[in-house]
Amino acid sequence: MSKRRAATCQCSICHQTRPCSDVAPGESIREAIATEIQKQTPAWNSDQPVCTSCLNQFRAEHFRHLLEEEKGELSDLEMRVLDSLREQDSIAANVNEKFDQQLSLGDRISDQLANFGGSWAFLILFAAVVLIWMLFNGILIAQEAFDPYPFILLNLVLSCLAAIQAPVILMSQNRQEAKDRLRSEYDFQVNFRAELEIRLLHTKLDQLLSHQWQRLLEIQQLQLELMEELAERRDKPSS
Ligand SMILES: [Zn+2]
Known part of the structure; x- marks a missing residue:
């Protein structure tokens, strides 16, 4: 014996x-462990x-590498998410504020004028002025009117007003259009980035899932191996 x-x-x-009985033949070693051994002793x-x-030392090493990889992957993911968040912040700035900052004094005045021209206050004031003008010249002081019926001067004033108002409104409209264009450009950028981000997230998620699944299987196999070995050792009659 x-x-x-x-x-x-x-x-x-x-x-x-x-x-x-304490030595395992090389062919029976699992591939992942075998590569781990070859990494450290290339001659093997x-x-x-x-x-x-x-073998147990190499198994522990393999275990450690697996867990480290997992940790590294997660922190890498966090970093990337943080980076993209930072970039996203700078893009989603308020477009209105940015646009208002680059307006000149003339732009502001014409905007104010267009605003006033398109209000009820202007309409009422305008009607009142015309009415007073007509009353004043038509009835009250008909003898010494500076603009007697049919109010030629009033006509001239109104034509001038219309001639001034039209370009002011056009200017304001152009600016509004430019603002809309800028806004849609920003919208496009944000949407585009969001789409890319979502696509990236999908890829990352898939990758992470398959990786983790693989790693989980690997760890489980390792544990099974160790357990089998323990059982074998227990069943063997001790020397
Ligand atoms: Zn040895």
């Missing part, structure tokens, strides 16, 4: 002689046996 126990094998990593290949204690 002692002769059978004496069969020994040499570990190709630590070069120690151990009982053959899958034909060479490895002792259990060395």
Whole structure:
């Protein structure tokens, strides 16, 4: 019996002689662990046996790498989200404020005039002035009227007013149009970025899911392996 126990094998990593039951043949080692071993000892290949204690060291190393990768991936994701948030902030600035800042004094005045021209106050005031003018010249002081019926001067004043008002309104409209254009450009940029962001998020999510799934399987396999080994060791009659 002692002769059978004496069969020994040499570990190709630590070069120690151990009982053959404690040494695993290279082909039986899982691929992920095998690459881990090859990473640290490039001379090793899958034909060479490895002792259990060395194998466990490599398993622990593999475990550690898996968990580290996961952590790194998450923090990388957070960084990217933060970056995109920062960029998004600068784009979604208030368009109205930005546009108002670049207006000249003439622009402001014409805007005010157009605003006033399009209000009820202007209409009422206008009607009142015309009415007073007509009453004044038509009835009250008909003898010494400065603009007797049919009010030629009033006509001239009204034509002048119309001639001035038209370009003011046009200017204001042009500006409004420019503002709308700017706003739609900003909208497009924000939408475009959001779309890209969503697409990126989808890709990231898919990637993360498949990665995590793989990693979970890997960890589970590792645990199963260890458990099987433990069970084997327990079932074996102790020396
Ligand atoms: Zn060893």
